[in-house]
Amino acid sequence: MAESSAEITFKKETVSKLLSSFFKEEKTKVGADAVILMAEMLHVFVQEAAQRTIKQAEAEDCDRVDIEHFEKILPQLLLDF
Amino acid sequence: MLSTTSCLANVNCREKMPTAMDEEERKLQRLKAAVHYTVGRLCQSIGEDHQKEFSRQVIAAIAETTFRQCDIFAKDLEAFARHAKRSTVSVEDVKLTARRSTALSNFIQRKSEEIASANQEQRDTRKKIAGKRKNKDTEMV
Numbered sequence: 001m002a003e004s005s006a007e008i009t010f011k012k013e014t015v016s017k018l019l020s021s022f023f024k025e026e027k028t029k030v031g032a033d034a035v036i037l038m039a040e041m042l043h044v045f046v047q048e049a050a051q052r053t054i055k056q057a058e059a060e061d062c063d064r065v066d067i068e069h070f071e072k073i074l075p076q077l078l079l080d081f
Numbered sequence: 082m083l084s085t086t087s088c089l090a091n092v093n094c095r096e097k098m099p100t101a102m103d104e105e106e107r108k109l110q111r112l113k114a115a116v117h118y119t120v121g122r123l124c125q126s127i128g129e130d131h132q133k134e135f136s137r138q139v140i141a142a143i144a145e146t147t148f149r150q151c152d153i154f155a156k157d158l159e160a161f162a163r164h165a166k167r168s169t170v171s172v173e174d175v176k177l178t179a180r181r182s183t184a185l186s187n188f189i190q191r192k193s194e195e196i197a198s199a200n201q202e203q204r205d206t207r208k209k210i211a212g213k214r215k216n217k218d219t220e221m222v
Binding site: 023 | 108154170
Protein backbone atom coordinates (compact mmCIF):
# COMPACT_ATOMS: atom_id res chain seq x y z
CA MET A 1 0.00 0.00 0.00
CA ALA A 2 1.69 3.18 -1.14
CA GLU A 3 1.94 6.05 1.33
CA SER A 4 0.85 9.42 0.10
CA SER A 5 3.75 11.82 -0.29
CA ALA A 6 2.13 14.05 2.33
CA GLU A 7 2.78 11.39 4.98
CA ILE A 8 6.46 10.95 4.25
CA THR A 9 8.32 13.51 6.32
CA PHE A 10 11.80 14.19 7.61
CA LYS A 11 12.32 13.07 11.19
CA LYS A 12 12.54 15.94 13.65
CA GLU A 13 15.79 14.55 15.02
CA THR A 14 17.35 14.41 11.57
CA VAL A 15 16.36 17.99 10.77
CA SER A 16 17.61 19.22 14.12
CA LYS A 17 20.98 17.49 13.79
CA LEU A 18 21.29 18.52 10.19
CA LEU A 19 20.82 22.22 10.91
CA SER A 20 23.05 22.08 13.98
CA SER A 21 25.86 20.54 11.96
CA PHE A 22 25.90 23.58 9.68
CA PHE A 23 25.82 26.27 12.35
CA LYS A 24 28.97 28.30 12.74
CA GLU A 25 28.50 28.91 16.46
CA GLU A 26 28.22 26.10 18.98
CA LYS A 27 25.70 27.96 21.09
CA THR A 28 23.13 28.25 18.28
CA LYS A 29 20.14 25.97 18.89
CA VAL A 30 16.82 25.41 17.13
CA GLY A 31 13.46 25.71 18.90
CA ALA A 32 11.12 22.71 18.76
CA ASP A 33 8.47 24.44 16.65
CA ALA A 34 11.15 25.81 14.33
CA VAL A 35 12.41 22.25 13.74
CA ILE A 36 8.91 21.11 12.77
CA LEU A 37 8.52 24.07 10.43
CA MET A 38 11.93 23.45 8.83
CA ALA A 39 10.94 19.83 8.25
CA GLU A 40 7.98 21.22 6.29
CA MET A 41 10.30 23.53 4.32
CA LEU A 42 12.52 20.61 3.34
CA HIS A 43 9.47 18.54 2.46
CA VAL A 44 8.29 21.27 0.10
CA PHE A 45 11.79 21.61 -1.34
CA VAL A 46 12.01 17.94 -2.22
CA GLN A 47 8.44 17.90 -3.55
CA GLU A 48 9.14 20.91 -5.79
CA ALA A 49 12.37 19.35 -7.03
CA ALA A 50 10.65 16.05 -7.80
CA GLN A 51 7.52 17.53 -9.37
CA ARG A 52 9.37 20.05 -11.54
CA THR A 53 11.71 17.30 -12.74
CA ILE A 54 8.74 15.11 -13.65
CA LYS A 55 7.10 18.00 -15.54
CA GLN A 56 10.31 18.50 -17.48
CA ALA A 57 10.44 14.80 -18.35
CA GLU A 58 6.79 14.89 -19.42
CA ALA A 59 7.42 17.99 -21.55
CA GLU A 60 10.15 16.06 -23.33
CA ASP A 61 7.94 12.98 -23.72
CA CYS A 62 10.25 10.75 -21.71
CA ASP A 63 9.02 7.78 -19.72
CA ARG A 64 11.96 7.73 -17.40
CA VAL A 65 12.96 10.71 -15.29
CA ASP A 66 16.64 11.30 -15.84
CA ILE A 67 19.42 13.51 -14.60
CA GLU A 68 19.24 15.94 -17.53
CA HIS A 69 15.61 16.73 -16.60
CA PHE A 70 16.71 17.54 -13.07
CA GLU A 71 19.64 19.64 -14.30
CA LYS A 72 17.30 21.77 -16.41
CA ILE A 73 15.00 22.69 -13.52
CA LEU A 74 17.72 23.07 -10.89
CA PRO A 75 18.66 26.75 -11.51
CA GLN A 76 15.10 28.03 -11.17
CA LEU A 77 14.49 25.79 -8.16
CA LEU A 78 17.44 27.29 -6.30
CA LEU A 79 16.40 30.82 -7.26
CA ASP A 80 12.87 30.21 -5.98
CA PHE A 81 14.12 29.12 -2.59
CA MET B 82 36.12 6.35 23.56
CA LEU B 83 38.85 3.99 22.45
CA SER B 84 41.68 3.68 24.93
CA THR B 85 44.90 4.98 23.41
CA THR B 86 47.24 3.07 25.71
CA SER B 87 46.33 -0.37 24.37
CA CYS B 88 47.04 0.68 20.80
CA LEU B 89 50.27 2.51 21.55
CA ALA B 90 51.52 -0.41 23.60
CA ASN B 91 51.08 -2.77 20.68
CA VAL B 92 53.90 -1.92 18.27
CA ASN B 93 52.33 -3.88 15.43
CA CYS B 94 49.09 -1.96 15.70
CA ARG B 95 48.19 -0.76 12.22
CA GLU B 96 44.81 0.66 12.98
CA LYS B 97 44.38 4.37 12.51
CA MET B 98 43.20 6.14 15.63
CA PRO B 99 39.79 7.72 15.02
CA THR B 100 40.35 11.44 14.98
CA ALA B 101 37.80 14.08 15.79
CA MET B 102 37.63 14.79 12.05
CA ASP B 103 36.63 11.20 11.29
CA GLU B 104 33.84 11.40 13.85
CA GLU B 105 32.55 14.56 12.23
CA GLU B 106 32.85 12.97 8.81
CA ARG B 107 30.95 9.86 9.92
CA LYS B 108 28.24 11.98 11.50
CA LEU B 109 27.82 13.93 8.27
CA GLN B 110 27.66 10.71 6.27
CA ARG B 111 24.91 9.37 8.55
CA LEU B 112 22.94 12.59 8.10
CA LYS B 113 23.39 12.45 4.33
CA ALA B 114 22.15 8.86 4.36
CA ALA B 115 19.11 9.83 6.43
CA VAL B 116 18.28 12.62 3.98
CA HIS B 117 18.81 10.30 1.02
CA TYR B 118 16.43 7.75 2.54
CA THR B 119 13.54 10.17 2.99
CA VAL B 120 14.18 11.81 -0.38
CA GLY B 121 14.09 8.39 -2.02
CA ARG B 122 10.77 7.51 -0.43
CA LEU B 123 9.27 10.89 -1.36
CA CYS B 124 10.44 10.60 -4.96
CA GLN B 125 9.07 7.09 -5.22
CA SER B 126 5.68 8.22 -3.93
CA ILE B 127 5.52 11.28 -6.20
CA GLY B 128 6.70 9.17 -9.13
CA GLU B 129 3.89 6.70 -8.51
CA ASP B 130 1.36 9.55 -8.53
CA HIS B 131 2.53 10.48 -12.03
CA GLN B 132 3.27 6.97 -13.24
CA LYS B 133 6.92 7.84 -13.79
CA GLU B 134 10.05 6.39 -12.30
CA PHE B 135 13.02 8.37 -11.04
CA SER B 136 16.47 7.11 -11.95
CA ARG B 137 18.75 6.44 -8.98
CA GLN B 138 21.02 9.16 -10.24
CA VAL B 139 18.23 11.74 -10.01
CA ILE B 140 17.26 10.70 -6.50
CA ALA B 141 20.89 10.97 -5.42
CA ALA B 142 21.14 14.39 -7.06
CA ILE B 143 17.96 15.65 -5.34
CA ALA B 144 19.23 14.30 -2.02
CA GLU B 145 22.59 16.00 -2.45
CA THR B 146 20.92 19.28 -3.45
CA THR B 147 18.59 19.10 -0.44
CA PHE B 148 21.57 18.49 1.83
CA ARG B 149 23.39 21.52 0.44
CA GLN B 150 20.24 23.64 0.65
CA CYS B 151 20.14 22.82 4.36
CA ASP B 152 23.53 24.44 4.71
CA ILE B 153 22.17 27.63 3.15
CA PHE B 154 19.04 27.50 5.34
CA ALA B 155 21.07 26.87 8.49
CA LYS B 156 23.45 29.77 7.86
CA ASP B 157 20.49 32.07 7.15
CA LEU B 158 18.64 30.90 10.27
CA GLU B 159 21.70 31.45 12.41
CA ALA B 160 22.19 34.95 10.97
CA PHE B 161 18.53 35.89 11.54
CA ALA B 162 18.56 34.65 15.13
CA ARG B 163 21.82 36.45 15.80
CA HIS B 164 20.39 39.65 14.27
CA ALA B 165 17.53 39.39 16.76
CA LYS B 166 20.11 38.86 19.53
CA ARG B 167 18.94 35.30 20.17
CA SER B 168 20.91 32.08 20.27
CA THR B 169 17.87 29.89 19.62
CA VAL B 170 16.41 29.80 16.12
CA SER B 171 12.68 30.58 16.25
CA VAL B 172 9.63 30.14 14.03
CA GLU B 173 10.01 33.77 12.92
CA ASP B 174 13.49 32.99 11.60
CA VAL B 175 12.12 30.06 9.60
CA LYS B 176 9.40 32.27 8.11
CA LEU B 177 12.11 34.65 6.90
CA THR B 178 13.88 31.90 4.97
CA ALA B 179 10.63 31.41 3.02
CA ARG B 180 10.46 35.07 1.99
CA ARG B 181 11.53 34.64 -1.66
CA SER B 182 8.30 33.03 -2.84
CA THR B 183 4.85 34.33 -1.93
CA ALA B 184 3.30 30.89 -2.28
CA LEU B 185 5.96 29.36 -0.04
CA SER B 186 5.61 32.19 2.46
CA ASN B 187 1.86 31.69 2.70
CA PHE B 188 2.29 27.92 3.02
CA ILE B 189 4.80 28.29 5.85
CA GLN B 190 2.58 30.85 7.55
CA ARG B 191 -0.34 28.41 7.48
CA LYS B 192 1.84 25.59 8.83
CA SER B 193 3.12 27.74 11.67
CA GLU B 194 -0.47 28.57 12.60
CA GLU B 195 -1.33 24.84 12.57
CA ILE B 196 1.61 24.12 14.86
CA ALA B 197 0.65 26.95 17.21
CA SER B 198 -2.96 25.76 17.47
CA ALA B 199 -1.83 22.16 17.97
CA ASN B 200 0.35 23.35 20.86
CA GLN B 201 -2.58 25.27 22.33
CA GLU B 202 -4.78 22.17 22.10
CA GLN B 203 -2.11 20.14 23.89
CA ARG B 204 -1.92 22.73 26.65
CA ASP B 205 -5.72 22.78 27.02
CA THR B 206 -5.89 18.98 27.15
CA ARG B 207 -3.17 18.85 29.80
CA LYS B 208 -5.01 21.47 31.86
CA LYS B 209 -8.22 19.45 31.64
CA ILE B 210 -6.49 16.26 32.74
CA ALA B 211 -4.77 18.07 35.60
CA GLY B 212 -8.08 19.66 36.60
CA LYS B 213 -9.88 16.30 36.63
CA ARG B 214 -7.15 14.77 38.76
CA LYS B 215 -7.40 17.62 41.25
CA ASN B 216 -11.16 17.17 41.56
CA LYS B 217 -10.78 13.42 41.99
CA ASP B 218 -8.29 13.95 44.80
CA THR B 219 -10.55 16.37 46.67
CA GLU B 220 -13.47 13.97 46.27
CA MET B 221 -11.55 11.05 47.75
CA VAL B 222 -10.82 13.04 50.90
